[in-house]
Amino acid sequence: ADWTRHDTEYSPKGADTCLKCHDADSDTDTFTAAAIFKGKHAQRGNAHAPFGPGGLQCEACHGPGGRHSAGGSKKKLTTNSFKPDSFLPVAERNAACLACHQGEQRSAWHAGAHARSDVACTDCHKLHTGNDAVRTKASQPEVCFTCHKQQRADFHKTSAHPVKAGRMACSDCHDTHNAGSATAMLKRPTVTQTCQSCHADKRGPFLWEHAPAAEDCTQCHNAHGSVRNALLTKSPPLLCQQCHSVAGHPAVARTGAALPAASGGTAAGGSVFLLAGSCTNCHSQVHGSNHPAGTKLLR
Amino acid sequence: VDTAAWKCETCPFEAGSSGSIDAGLALQSGKSAKFADYSGYDRSGAHVLLGGTLRHRGADGLFADLAAADLGLDSRSLAAELGREGRYALRFGYSQLPRHLTDSATTPFLGHGGAVLTLPAGFPAPTTAAMPLAATLQPVDIGYDRKILDLGATLPTAGPWSWRADLRHERREGTQRGAGSFFSTTSQLVLPVDQVTDRLELAAAYSGHALQATLGYHASIFRSHTPALTWSNPFSMGTLSAPAGQLALAPDNQLHQLIAAAAWSPGGSLRFSGDLAFGRLTQDEPFVAATLNPALTVPALPAASLHGRVDTLDANLRVSAQPLAALRVHASVTRNQRDNRTPALTMPLVATDLFSGVGTRTTLPHGFTRDRFRLGADHRGPGSLKLAGGLEHERIERTLQAARITREDTLWLRGSVQVRDNVGMTLKLAHAQRKASDYRPVEGIEPPENPLLRKFNQADRRRSSAALRSDLSFGENLALGVAVDVAVDDYTRSAVGLTDARSADVSADLAYAVSEATRLSLFAQADAVQSVQAGSQSAGNPDWTGRVKDRVALIGAGVTYSALKGRLELGANLAVSRARSETIVRTGASAPPFPAATTELDSLKLFAQWRFNDQLSLHGSYRYERTAARDWQLDGVQPATVPNLLAFGEQPPRGTVHLLGLVLRYRF
Numbered sequence: 001a002d003w004t005r006h007d008t009e010y011s012p013k014g015a016d017t018c019l020k021c022h023d024a025d026s027d028t029d030t031f032t033a034a035a036i037f038k039g040k041h042a043q044r045g046n047a048h049a050p051f052g053p054g055g056l057q058c059e060a061c062h063g064p065g066g067r068h069s070a071g072g073s074k075k076k077l078t079t080n081s082f083k084p085d086s087f088l089p090v091a092e093r094n095a096a097c098l099a100c101h102q103g104e105q106r107s108a109w110h111a112g113a114h115a116r117s118d119v120a121c122t123d124c125h126k127l128h129t130g131n132d133a134v135r136t137k138a139s140q141p142e143v144c145f146t147c148h149k150q151q152r153a154d155f156h157k158t159s160a161h162p163v164k165a166g167r168m169a170c171s172d173c174h175d176t177h178n179a180g181s182a183t184a185m186l187k188r189p190t191v192t193q194t195c196q197s198c199h200a201d202k203r204g205p206f207l208w209e210h211a212p213a214a215e216d217c218t219q220c221h222n223a224h225g226s227v228r229n230a231l232l233t234k235s236p237p238l239l240c241q242q243c244h245s246v247a248g249h250p251a252v253a254r255t256g257a258a259l260p261a262a263s264g265g266t267a268a269g270g271s272v273f274l275l276a277g278s279c280t281n282c283h284s285q286v287h288g289s290n291h292p293a294g295t296k297l298l299r
Numbered sequence: 300v301d302t303a304a305w306k307c308e309t310c311p312f313e314a315g316s317s318g319s320i321d322a323g324l325a326l327q328s329g330k331s332a333k334f335a336d337y338s339g340y341d342r343s344g345a346h347v348l349l350g351g352t353l354r355h356r357g358a359d360g361l362f363a364d365l366a367a368a369d370l371g372l373d374s375r376s377l378a379a380e381l382g383r384e385g386r387y388a389l390r391f392g393y394s395q396l397p398r399h400l401t402d403s404a405t406t407p408f409l410g411h412g413g414a415v416l417t418l419p420a421g422f423p424a425p426t427t428a429a430m431p432l433a434a435t436l437q438p439v440d441i442g443y444d445r446k447i448l449d450l451g452a453t454l455p456t457a458g459p460w461s462w463r464a465d466l467r468h469e470r471r472e473g474t475q476r477g478a479g480s481f482f483s484t485t486s487q488l489v490l491p492v493d494q495v496t497d498r499l500e501l502a503a504a505y506s507g508h509a510l511q512a513t514l515g516y517h518a519s520i521f522r523s524h525t526p527a528l529t530w531s532n533p534f535s536m537g538t539l540s541a542p543a544g545q546l547a548l549a550p551d552n553q554l555h556q557l558i559a560a561a562a563w564s565p566g567g568s569l570r571f572s573g574d575l576a577f578g579r580l581t582q583d584e585p586f587v588a589a590t591l592n593p594a595l596t597v598p599a600l601p602a603a604s605l606h607g608r609v610d611t612l613d614a615n616l617r618v619s620a621q622p623l624a625a626l627r628v629h630a631s632v633t634r635n636q637r638d639n640r641t642p643a644l645t646m647p648l649v650a651t652d653l654f655s656g657v658g659t660r661t662t663l664p665h666g667f668t669r670d671r672f673r674l675g676a677d678h679r680g681p682g683s684l685k686l687a688g689g690l691e692h693e694r695i696e697r698t699l700q701a702a703r704i705t706r707e708d709t710l711w712l713r714g715s716v717q718v719r720d721n722v723g724m725t726l727k728l729a730h731a732q733r734k735a736s737d738y739r740p741v742e743g744i745e746p747p748e749n750p751l752l753r754k755f756n757q758a759d760r761r762r763s764s765a766a767l768r769s770d771l772s773f774g775e776n777l778a779l780g781v782a783v784d785v786a787v788d789d790y791t792r793s794a795v796g797l798t799d800a801r802s803a804d805v806s807a808d809l810a811y812a813v814s815e816a817t818r819l820s821l822f823a824q825a826d827a828v829q830s831v832q833a834g835s836q837s838a839g840n841p842d843w844t845g846r847v848k849d850r851v852a853l854i855g856a857g858v859t860y861s862a863l864k865g866r867l868e869l870g871a872n873l874a875v876s877r878a879r880s881e882t883i884v885r886t887g888a889s890a891p892p893f894p895a896a897t898t899e900l901d902s903l904k905l906f907a908q909w910r911f912n913d914q915l916s917l918h919g920s921y922r923y924e925r926t927a928a929r930d931w932q933l934d935g936v937q938p939a940t941v942p943n944l945l946a947f948g949e950q951p952p953r954g955t956v957h958l959l960g961l962v963l964r965y966r967f
Contacts (some may be wrong), residue, residue, distance in 0.1 A: 003642075010300050010486050012304065013304060014302060014304075014305030014307060014428070015305065015307050015310050016305070016308055016309050023309065024311065025463045037310060037311050037313055040384060042310070043312075043341055043360050043384040044307075044360070045358065045383065045384050045385070046362065046383075046384035046386075046457060047385055047415060048457030049384060051310065051312075054302055056300060056302065057302075057310075073529040073588075082308055091627075095832070100507060102511055103511055104463070104502060104504040104513045106513070107506075107560060107562035107572055108559070108562060110570045111572055111618075111619055111629055111630075111631060115619075116627075116629065116675065116677065116687070118685070127542070139424075147783045149784075149804070149806040149824065150806075150826070152824070153804065153806070153851060153853050156439035156853050156855075156876045156900070157851065157878065157898075158333065158898050158926065158928060158952065159879070162336075162337035164575065165336075165337040166395055167337050167394075180615060181615075182615060182671050182673075187616070189574070189576055189611075189635055189949065190635050193611075193613075196519075196554075197519065198469075200494075200808070201521060202525065203519075203521065203552050203554065203580065203582075204550070204552060204580075204582055205552075205580060205582050205605070205607040205608070205639065205664065206550070206605075206607070206608065207586070207605050207661075207662055208662060209662075209664065209665050209887050210666045211697075215665070215667055215697075217356070219708035219755075219756050227851060227878040230948075234847055235847075235882070235896075235932060238845045238847060238884075241832065241834055242796055243754040243755065243796065244748070245748065245749040245752045245795050245796070245838065246744075246747065246748050246750070247744045247746050247838035248746065251749065251834060251836050251837075252417040252836055253836055253842075253884050254662055254884065254929075255637035255884045255886060255889055255891070255893075256890055256891035256892050256893045259891065259893070259931060260935065260940055260941075261933060262935050263894060263931050263935060264891045264892070264894060265891055268586035269510055269942050270936065270940055271938050272483075272485060274932070275932055275933075275936045275940070275941055275944065275946070276487060276933065276944060276946045276947070276949070278477055278932065280478060281478050281485045281487070281944055282485045284477050284488075289547055290550040290584055290605065291545070291546065291547035292586050292587070292600055292649070293590060293591040293646070293648075293650070293652075293859075294587050294648075295646070295648070296477075298650075299545065299547060
């Protein structure tokens with residue numbers, strides 16, 4: 001923030017001034033600033049940190065506290081509180097963070113969906129705490145789900161990446177600070193490259209390719225969760241029949257008649273085209289085949 | 300600013316070492332693959348719970364952090380970081396991720412996990428009913444473990460220049476599902492998984508006031524130690540004969556990528572940024588034989604391996620500016636290119652090790668170039684009103700696919716307003732229209748595709764969506780959020796294929812601080828997805844439709860309670876979800892309906908913590924999880940149910956697990 005237009009100066013004693021009120025004995029968790037000393041910002045040995053040699057301490061981020069610390073001043077109108085009710089617009093609040101954190105990971109913050117939606121750094125990050133939840137794998141998703149409700153529902157489905165189990169974080173796939181990918185702020189330039197960073201076995205290139213697998217995994221899979229096995233958006237054969245209708249068995253409508261009698265069908269034993277893996281009972285190499293005879297992804 | 304007098308005498312800087320050790324036991328009752336998946340709780344009985352943290356803060360910014368979790372389980376993890384603040388940081392990590400795909404599969408094949416599956420005496424047989432399955436089926440747990448080793452370094456961690464290196468070595472071992480067929484008969488097979496992926500990232504970054512730039516290299520090298528799986532044919536096929544088949548497993552491949560990124564602020568609010576990544580993906584695994592059947596005569600292959608090569612280009616240029624205090628504008632141009640340089644090979648046609656000499660097939664090395672242009676603006680005011688809007692244009696040019704070029708234009712608008720101090724609302728509307736330049740079935744695919752089919756990713760489409768968010772607060776202690784999302788896709792010219800898709804999602808969240816000691820959160824969500832597709836049994840005009848309707852409802856609740864000045868903490872989390880999927884296929888003739896596929900997933904977590912003193916605390920937990928799924932595709936389908944399918948007999952996930960844990964934590 002440009003504090004010159006706010007007619008204020010830095011406090012005479014820096015953090016010692018602030019801690020007169022915002023000390024560990026403050027009456028509420030949100031008022032005390034003590035926990036900042038558990039984080040990287042309050043490291044004396046780091047010349048680049050706010051509390052390093054010559055650093056502006058609390059005022060490095062909150063702005064000059066001369067007026068704020070003066071008796072009778074309007075407290076909320078004299079400091080960058082970083083809170084949602086701050087008098088400063090989000091971009092100005094964020095500027096305090098970006099002044100230092102504008103390197104490799106955040107150089108394109110300005111162009112990302114979060115910046116365009118007026119997301120404040122402190123909407124996700126908590127600095128005055130020993131453990132910033134959004135930086136911990138197990139607790140990060142709950143922070144993201146504050147806004148991304150649909151994804152929360154998806155991760156509660158039976159087939160999902162292990163986000164609910166705390167073994168994967170949203171930031172394993174998404175680069176929330178950058179906009180290097182034109183799709184969903186992904187860590188890699190495309191959806192497929194992102195998926196293949198963990199699923200490199202699906203990368204090929206294969207002798208016999210399955211075009212959608214090479215182009216965009218989300219044509220068949222919902223990366224966040226599905227009620228179907230393997231995160232599929234739809235069960236085969238209908239999944240496959242959306243794109244394959246050549247004469248012969250791919251074009252045949254599979255109705256409930258193809259179920260075994262025990263499931264209400266009329267087929268003797270049920271149909272190989274419908275049950276168990278359905279199409280993948282034979283076309284098992286759906287991501288591509290490197291077999292000389294794999295033209296129909298059967299080998 | 301003269302900070303000479305800023306002594307920070309009252310600053311409680313952290314110094315010295317601290318940490319914790321967790322030790323305890325968990326008692327598990329019941330088991331299910333779904334519960335074991337990723338968690339490592341894969342059996343009834345006792346599990347050792349072991350973990351801990353170590354933290355050190357020294358003079359001159361020296362720091363060390365260590366965290367270990369679940370050391371007694373197959374999901375164990377260890378992460379360490381040490382260094383000097385602002386100067387360097389070294390990272391180490393080890394973790395395991397257990398996958399339990401199913402525990403209800405059975406197979407008569409011997410040697411699962413290896414490269415050759417054989418059959419016991421009594422095989423082959425003409426149908427599954429004639430196979431000696433009662434005596435030969437064995438249960439097999441299908442799944443694999445990921446073991447991940449991470450090493451990384453950054454130096455310095457602050458200042459204009461920094462260098463970063465990260466190396467990940469990941470090994471996957473175990474099994475996964477597969478299948479192999481001979482003409483009209485097929486078997487579900489246990490595939491071996493023995494794979495290693497090494498990933499290296501190097502980056503040099505400059506971060507100045509107006510200019511930031513990064514130059515990087517990314518490599519990902521994948522190796523599979525089992526290039527193929529051979530399996531004995533369990534089916535006897537009369538005059539046709541194929542004793543064994545072979546599947547080619549995932550081939551070794553490599554990705555190398557050079558990455559450059561820069562951002563520049565020339566002055567004022569103007570800011571440019573861009574990324575450029577050149578990649579090369581290669582694959583040259585030697586081909587396996589076209590068939591293992593010695594009775595077939597197969598012409599020589601045109602090459603011994605693929606010499607597969609794909610060049611990728613990913614470029615992105617963005618600019619944003621704030622020409623007026625209340626107005627921001629932004630624009631971007633993106634190109635993602637997959638230039639497939641793999642030679643097209645004409646291979647002799649061999650069908651499932653049974654037929655050969657009936658022609659050739661030529662490979663189709665697909666590629667595409669996707670260009671996106673985006674322009675948007677947002678305006679603050681008057682008052683609390685915020686308006687934003689934008690235009691997007693996407694053009695995809697594909698090679699060797701049905702539609703050579705598709706173009707899509709999107710218009711979106713968003714408005715948000717703070718009605719009073721305690722009510723905020725945001726509405727976003729978007730409409731997109733996609734057109735394919737021309738659409739014709741790909742030549743070389745035999746038999747040819749129905750000319751009326753439109754693959755949904757290349758078809759003309761109208762897409763509309765709306766999203767509404769509302770946040771209400773009632774005092775400082777009660778907050779309510781409501782969100783509604785609706786989307787409709789209309790495939791306007793698809794006579795055959797996906798013709799219509801729509802989704803709706805409604806959610807409500809409530810957070811209530813009942814008192815300083817008690818906090819409550821509730822959420823409820825309902826999700827509906829529906830699609831319609833048309834098919835043609837005559838490979839001409841549409842003569843059947845398929846409709847899939849998925850509905851998911853989810854309710855969650857959480858409560859925490861703190862008492863006795865923090866000595867006692869209690870909490871509970873509950874999540875209940877119900878999913879129902881209906882499939883309706885209509886051909887004009889009477890046919891039995893599909894039963895609904897349903898999933899019930901209930902989980903309850905209770906936890907309690909009693910702090911004896913600053914060093915010692917006891918943590919108790921109870922977890923309950925119940926999964927109950929019904930799926931007509933698997934329900935009651937035993938290995939011999941289908942005459943020409945030797946199935947696993949895998950059943951939908953079902954099971955109830957209780958897990959009682961007690962951990963003693965010692966802090967130092």
